[in-house]
Structures are given as structure tokens and as C-alpha cells.
Amino acid sequence: MATAASLFNSLNPAQRKAVEAKDGPTLVIAGPGSGKTRVLTSRVAYLLAVRKVAPHRVMAVTFTNKAAKEMRERLNRMAGLAQAGEVAMGTFHSICARLLRRDAPLIGVDHNFAIFDADDQINVVKAALTELNIDDKKYKPAAIHGVISRAKNELIWPDQFRSKTYFEEVAGRVYGRYNQILRANNALDFDDLLMETVRLLQENPAVRERLQERYLHTLVDEFQDTNIAQYVLVTLIAGKHRNLFCVGDPDQSIYAWRGADYRNVMRLQEDFADLNVIALDQNYRSTQTILDAAMSVIRRNPKRRHIKLFTERGHGPKIVVRELYTEDEEAQYVVDTIRELVDQQAAEPGDIAVMYRTNAQSRAVEDAFVRAGMQYRLVGATRFYARKEIKDALAYLRIVNNPADSVSLRRVINTPPRGIGDKTFAQLEETARARGASIYDALTAGQHAGRSGKALADFAGLWQKWIALRDELSVGQLFDKIINASGYRDYVKDGTEEGEDRWANVMELRNVAIAAGDLPLGEFLNEVALVSETDNYDESASAPTLLTLHAAKGLEFRVVFIVGLEDGVLPHSRSLDNPEQMAEERRLMYVGMTRAKDRLYLLRAFRRSSWGMSEAGAPSRFLDDLPDELIDLGHRKRGATGRRDAQTAQQTWTPPAPRKPAPAEFAPGQRVYHQKFGEGMVLRSTRQRDDEEVEVFFEKAGKKRLSATVSGLKRIE
DNA sequence: CTTGCTACTCTTTTT
């Protein structure tokens, strides 16, 4: 068992300085692999063990539940810190949910409020659009929701919302209605958890003061990823004692798209003039080669403080940069290389990760693993709690916990089919509205006529019975009851193989429900709503991990493959014309590279198929930033790797079996028509195996590189 | 009301 003392002894001087910082606001700027999490944990241990701060007076906010859990486990393992369990630890969202539960009526919801996830939120936007007679073709629910979410992250209420564009003006109207629908459902969305907590504290001095008094120390991990709402929240909580201890790295800020504002780091310096800033630049993870390469990429971002990361780990192998022909060959290269590394005992399968920009890229990699008969672990992608059967099962529990939740009701009232269709449901809603009653009251109190009458009455009976049992049964018992009585079990187990898979998922959820023990239903649902996918990541399993670059944050692996190093993939195409977003892509690349301890592979495919079409992409601009001496290009010469442009790369590519070349169909200057991009002019064309690679400038879509056969490009004579 | 078919959009990244 570790002791607090031995923990402190293993720290370097800079880390120690941070851990033992005197009271007051402190910001630790910590580069990748510098023991950031360790510093945060040690700080908590230090406060409890040395400074004798009572554990319940410490709040530690982490980015994922997993990080919180890890910290708690570490503290619990330490001698003399048995009461570490009392430290308030969790994500912003989970901490807010806890605070709100207590004072829910003050913000206009019941104690058993529901938390609406991304799916539910989109459904609410759709409902609002329908009510306001707005065309959801023209105003995409997801885009509207994006505007609303951004506003909420910046603490802008519907009546304060100011629009700059017509689109925003529409979104602003939807925002108001959206919030009304949420409250009618006795529900909050993710963003509300933060925003309403801030409002609760700002408008209720008694609540605020109680909280401010209680938390003597507030610690925040991954500070660069906080948004405005979160920033205001922590400064409120730490407002009295001012012992705010933040740890972060602006270079690893990769969540601007969901409202994170790394300028919070600057804001902190303005708001706390006595801020104590400590920098940690020694790296304990990667080889110097990897660090130098990562720095060469991040260095090109403007407006950043220049730090030099160093390690005592030595240089290690060069970074392997390879170009493969397609994404399938790229994936095959990954699998082959992993096999070699494992054979040579250079790494265990569990030490290896494959990272990509978008979840869609995982498929090619997965296929290669399956073909090779190799085990792998996939993080994210088909998120467990996003599965239909899981959402259905949870929706049953949700309507029992919160009868006002009509979004969940709509999900399950006709699943399995009971003869209650859209029309009947709409009538039910209308009845409720006409009587000014809740949909639950309308369903259970009313006499139902017509064909669907019996079906409605039957469902009402079931629902009432479940609610009556809510406080008597444990979540697990209730779960079993509902799944059987509702007919959902037989609906899922439809005799097919997929049906069995779905049932297995439902049973997995059942295990979670049973593990909840006597936890009240409402709290169980909150917890489930706030778990993230990486929280369930099992580090002990021995197989390579497949994950997005975003999901990789905070993790480390001996060997890292980053695939899809092409302009348009990494950096992503939606970032190419925006310098701010491009800077974020660069940070994402930096995060990915610095996950590697020993070996780093940067791969790209010459052509890649995305939504049916195979297109050649230019090499990622990030590859150009790597110094020659740090990279291993294999047997090919530099310049022939496709780092410069696709054409030189194409010349060095030797097809496995040369086939007779098809005659060139397109010459520069040729007018062409494409089904999606419209009319354009050929800029250049190169033959490619038995296909033709054509670069075309389209009037509407700009410059594109296409395959003549796959794209169905037509000549206009 | 349900089922099954066709047509169409879509890809960042997630608490």
C-alpha cells in the first residue's frame, strides 16, 4: 500500500512545487505525459493527509467519470486516506446533476427530472420545428440544436439570444420553444445541467453561500476543455475561499466545437491577479523523437506559448511514415505490423492503439482485424447506450420515474406494436393539452373510445402498476418486471441472430441495473445518462485498441498507429478553410502523437472511399512539418512518399499485377458533368491501374479529385 | 395500423 509520503517523494521538483502550492488560485500548465493526473491526485492526497482538510470539503472535477474513479481508487489505496470517498469527485455534469437534484424546484423542475441525451434533444428540436411550422429539411434539427447548445454553453437564455444571421434568428425562435418542451417533460438537457446550476447559484444567495462555504478547495482537471458555463461555475464555487487549483494544457484543447474555450486560461489570469502559474515540461511518457516530432507539428500554431518538452527516455526508433494504396491496404499494414511487433516481442497486443479522426474510419481497420483473426477493442462507435434496444429499455424506466416524459413515452407506447400509432398518440397529446393535464393523466384518467381504446387502457394499466411498484422494488426487480410484462422481451427475441444480440445487450443493461442495488430509480437513470463510452474502457484486456483521436485523450500506449493522414481526413475537410478550426486539428494531431511511448506510425492511403465513392486525397499537411531526420520512410526516398503531392506518389506506386491500361478518356480542358458536383472542367488526368484519376474544377463544388469509373463522370461535348 | 419497399441523406469529434 502506498503512503502519502512515498507518493510525494516520487515527484520531481516542479511537480512537488505544484502539489504543495500554498492556498490561493493556482494554474498548472502541464505538457503531455508530464504526470498531470498524478499531480492532481497528489494534491488531493496532500490536502487530506498533510493539510488535514476534511475530505467532504474538497471538490475535484475531472473530464470523465473514469478519471474520477481512478483518482478515487488511488486515494483509497493510500494509507490514511480511507475517507477519500467523501471527496466530491466527478464530471461537471454529474456534479451539477447532484446539486440540482437537491434544489430542483428552485429552477422549475421536479426532483425526478429526466436528463435528455443527444437523441432526445434532437427529438425535442423536431417537435419544436413542427409546432412552429418550420421546414426541417431547410433547417436541420442537428444544426439548430448546435446553435442552441452553443448559446447554453455561453449562458445565453432564449430571451437574451441575439441573432446575426437569418438561420440564427430561426434557431433563436426554436430555442424558446425547445426549452418550454423540455420543461413540460420535466427534463433538462446536458447543457441545462451546467446552465441551470449557474442560475441556481446566481439567483439563490443561500444556496450559493452554503456551497461556497463548504468547498474549501476546488480542483479542476483538463482545464483547457472547460466552456464558459463551466468556467463561471468553478469560479462561483471557489468564490469564497479562492482555493482554485486548475491543471491543463492549452495545446491539448480539442473540444472547442462543443463550446470549450481555451481562453479560459487567460480569463483565469485576469480574474485572479494573484494566480500562481506553474509549468511542467518534463515528459515521462514518450521518446525524444516522438516529442520532437509532435512539437514540430504544434509549433506551427500561432498565438501559443513556446515550451520545449524534454525526456530522459532517449531517442528510440524513428517515426514510421508510410503511404498505402487504399484504406484496406492501410489497415492491412497495421495488422501486419502489429503481428511483427508482437512476434518480435517489441510489444504486447494490449500496448497498441490504432487512432483515427472519424468513427467511420474504424470499419476498414476492423475488417482487417477480423480477416486476420485478431482480437481488438473498439472504443465508442456503436455506443452501448445509443443502441435502440438499450434506449427502449431505458425509456420504460424513464416513464416510470418521470411520467411527464412524453419523449420516452412516444418511444415505448407502441414498442412492441400495440396498435397505438402516431395518430392515436397525437390525439392523446391533444387531449392532454385541451384539458391542461399531463399526458399521463390523459392516458390513465380518460375513457378511450375507438379501435385503439382497449390498447390504450391496457397500457395505462401497466404503467400505473409499474409506478406503484417504483418505490418498493429495486431497479433490477423493476427492470425484470417491465421487460416481461410489456412484451418487450418477446419483441426483442424475435428468433433471429440479431435478436439474440439485442437481447444480450438488454441483459447487459439488466446487469447494470442489478448492480445498482438499492439506488433510487431517478439516481440510477441520471448515472446512466452521464456515463461516457471511454468510462467503460477496460485497460487490462490484452488486445489492440481502436479509437478516435478525441477518445484517446488522457491515455497512453507503447505503440500508436494514426491512420488517414490526408488533407480532408486529418485535418478534417470541414476545418480546411477556417484557421481556428485548423489550429484545433493540429492540436488533435499533437494529442494523438503524444499518446505514443515508444513507437509511432503515421499512415495514409492514396485513395480512400467515403460514402460509396473512391477518391484520391492529398497527403496531410501535418506530414510536411516533420523533420527528415526523425522519420523513416521505408525503402522509398523522401518526396516519393506522397508527402509533396499525389502525383509523384502515384508514379512510385507499383501495382501488384500490371493490367492493360485503359485509354485516357479525359484531357485537361475537357468539360464534364458529375451527378453530385454538377458541371466542371478537367484540370488534369492521370491513368491509374485500369482506372483514371481526374482532377476537376467544378463551378459549384470547387476542385475535386475523382476516379473516372467510380464517379460516373460524363464528358460534355 | 403494420409491414416492406424505395429514395435519400450523410460523416467530425462527445459530456
Add this chain to the structure above:
DNA sequence: GAGTAGCAAG
């Protein structure tokens, strides 16, 4: 290429 929304027939 895949998932879904929308429509037509039973």
C-alpha cells in the same frame, strides 16, 4: 454504403 424517412399496399 448504410441507415432512415417517407410512402404504398395489406
